[in-house]
Each structure stands twice: as structure tokens, then as C-alpha cells.
Amino acid sequence: AQKVTQAQTEISVVEKEDVTLDCVYETRDTTYYLFWYKQPPSGELVFLIRRNSFDEQNEISGRYSWNFQKSTSSFNFTITASQVVDSAVYFCALSEAVDSNYQLIWGAGTKLIIKP
Amino acid sequence: DARVTQTPRDKVTEMGQEVTMRCQPILGHNTVFWYRQTMMQGLELLAYFRNRAPLDDSGMPKDRFSAEMPDATLATLKIQPSEPRDSAVYFCASGSPTGLLGYTFGSGTRLTVV
Numbered sequence: 001a002q003k004v005t006q007a008q009t010e011i012s013v014v015e016k017e018d019v020t021l022d023c024v025y026e027t028r029d030t031t032y033y034l035f036w037y038k039q040p041p042s043g044e045l046v047f048l049i050r051r052n053s054f055d056e057q058n059e060i061s062g063r064y065s066w067n068f069q070k071s072t073s074s075f076n077f078t079i080t081a082s083q084v085v086d087s088a089v090y091f092c093a094l095s096e097a098v099d100s101n102y103q104l105i106w107g108a109g110t111k112l113i114i115k116p
Numbered sequence: 117d118a119r120v121t122q123t124p125r126d127k128v129t130e131m132g133q134e135v136t137m138r139c140q141p142i143l144g145h146n147t148v149f150w151y152r153q154t155m156m157q158g159l160e161l162l163a164y165f166r167n168r169a170p171l172d173d174s175g176m177p178k179d180r181f182s183a184e185m186p187d188a189t190l191a192t193l194k195i196q197p198s199e200p201r202d203s204a205v206y207f208c209a210s211g212s213p214t215g216l217l218g219y220t221f222g223s224g225t226r227l228t229v230v
Contacts, residue, residue, distance in 0.1 A: 033215060045207065047218030091159070095215055101171060102213055104149070106159045 003027065004094050006107035013082055014115050021077045021110045023092030029053075031097040034068065034075040035104065040088040048090075051075065079112075087114045118142040122208050122222035129229055134196040137225045139208030140189055148191045149219065150176075150183055151207040159207075165191065166213060198229045 005024045013019045025034065036048040049059060051068050059066045063080045079086055092107040094100075121140040129135055141148050150162040163173040163183035173183060180199070185191045195202055205226050211219035 035215065035218065037221075043205065044223050045209075045221040047220065050215055050218050097214075102147070102215070103161060103164055103172060104215075104219065108158055 003105045004092055004107040006090075006092055006110050008110045009108070010111040010113065012113040012115060015084055016081050018078060018080050019082050019112065021079075021090050021092075021112065023075045023077065023107060025073050025075065025092070025094045027073075027094060027096050027099065029096040029098050033095040033102075035093040035095065036066065036075075036077050037091045037093065038088045039091065039109070045091075048077075082112075082114045084114050084116055087112060118220070120208055120210050120220050120222035122206075122225050124225055125223065126226045127228070129198055129227070131199055131229055132197045133229075134194065135198050135202075135227060135229075137193045137206055137208075137227070139191040139193070139210075139222055141191060141208070141210030142220055143189070145210035145212065145220075146188070147211050147213050147215075147219070148185065149207075149209045150191070150193050151209065152204045153207060153224075154204045162193065162206075195227075198227075200229045203228050 003026045032053045034051045038046045038048055049066055056068050065078045067076045089109045089111045091109045093104045095102050095104050123138045146167050148165040152160045152162055162176045164171045165185050168185040180195055182194045205224045207221050207224045209219040209221045
């Protein structure tokens with residue numbers, strides 16, 4: 001079974017729309033970490049956020065916000081007022097203290113296309 | 117900004133040749149990963165080091181791939197002999213053990229084996 005599921009393969013929206021990227025994870029560990037990374041067309045992987053399993057507070061950073069809900073094992077990412085520069089592949093990843101010894105387990109990624 | 121440095125940036129080689137990719141992790145980071153990315157397989161973990169010791173290299177084809185950390189400032193990934201199916205982008209990443217400030221990725225080495 002996949003431990004990190006990003007069910008949306010590709011999303012296309014028009015600039016200035018809000019968009020939410022879904023991430024659902026599966027773990028037996030009580031201590032774990034969730035990450036989001038951005039991979040723009042240039043190819044580098046850019047770290048966006050890390051959240052630990054004991055902190056369910058939502059996070060906002062400019063136009064980006066993250067909603068962590070342990071009850072639904074989800075860690076969704078919302079971009080408000082999207083811009084063309086947000087076009088990229090976004091990856092969600094899980095790191096478990098015990099089961100995976102802190103290795104990153106990656107989702108398949110969601111390709112986000114922002115049209116002008 | 118501290119960076120993870122990978123060399124070479126691009127490499128084209130003939131099948132059967134040896135390829136060595138290098139990575140300089142960020143100073144003070146004791147956890148290093150090697151990943152391979154292809155369109156078909158996505159991001160695959162090849163090797164994982166902590167304090168220079170290999171923790172997991174189960175994702176690496178052992179007959180042709182090897183990964184080492186001769187010192188804390190250098191990680192190497194070697195393919196010998198290379199095959200066309202090894203064509204991919206190889207990423208190195210470094211961080212603290214729990215990724216407290218995230219794992220920082222290098223720019224990658226784009227390998228093409230012809």
C-alpha cells in the first residue's frame with residue numbers, strides 16, 4: 001500500500017485562483033514528519049515546509065498555507081491567488097521515526113499548471 | 117545561503133563506462149541521501165548515510181552501483197559499468213537526522229548513457 005498518496009496527478013487553474021493540493025499518508029508511527037517540496041521546470045527540489053506529528057497547527061506563509069489533520073491523515077497544501085511562477089510539480093513526503101528510520105517516503109507528485 | 121553542491125551537472129557517457137557523481141553536503145549536516153529521478157519511477161532512494169555510515173542502500177543495484185562517504189564533506193555515487201537504463205537525474209540531499217529545517221537538495225546530475 002502506498003504510504004503517501006497524492007491523488008491529483010495534474011491540476012490546471014487560471015492565475016489568481018486558489019488551489020489545494022491533497023496529500024494523504026499512512027503510518028503506524030506516533031512520531032513522524034511531513035514535508036512538502038516544490039520542483040519547478042528548472043528541476044531543483046525546493047523545501048517548503050516540515051511538520052511534526054505532534055503539531056497540528058495550520059501554517060501560513062504568504063500565499064501558501066498547510067492544513068494538517070491527523071484525524072484524516074492528511075496534510076493538504078493551498079496556494080491562494082495563484083501565480084504563473086507557482087507552476088511546478090509539488091511533492092508531499094513522510095518521514096517516520098521507527099518504521100522508516102527517518103527516510104523520506106515520497107508521493108508521486110502533483111503537477112500544477114497556472115495559466116495566465 | 118548554504119548549498120549542496122553536486123558535480124558534474126550533466127554527464128553523457130557510453131554504455132559500459134564508469135560514472136562517478138560527487139556531492140558536497142552542507143557543513144554540519146550529518147544525513148545524506150542519494151536519489152534517482154525518472155519520469156517512470158519518480159524519486160527513488162538509492163542510498164542513505166548518517167554520520168558517514170550507510171543506513172540503507174537497498175534501493176541500489178549492488179552489482180553496478182556503489183555509494184560512499186570518504187569524509188564528511190564528500191559523498192560519491194559510482195556506476196560501473198553504466199547502462200542506458202541508468203539515464204536519469206541523480207540528486208543528493210543533506211540535512212539533520214530528522215530534517216528539522218528540511219533536507220536541502222543539490223541541483224542534480226543529469227546522466228545520459230548512450
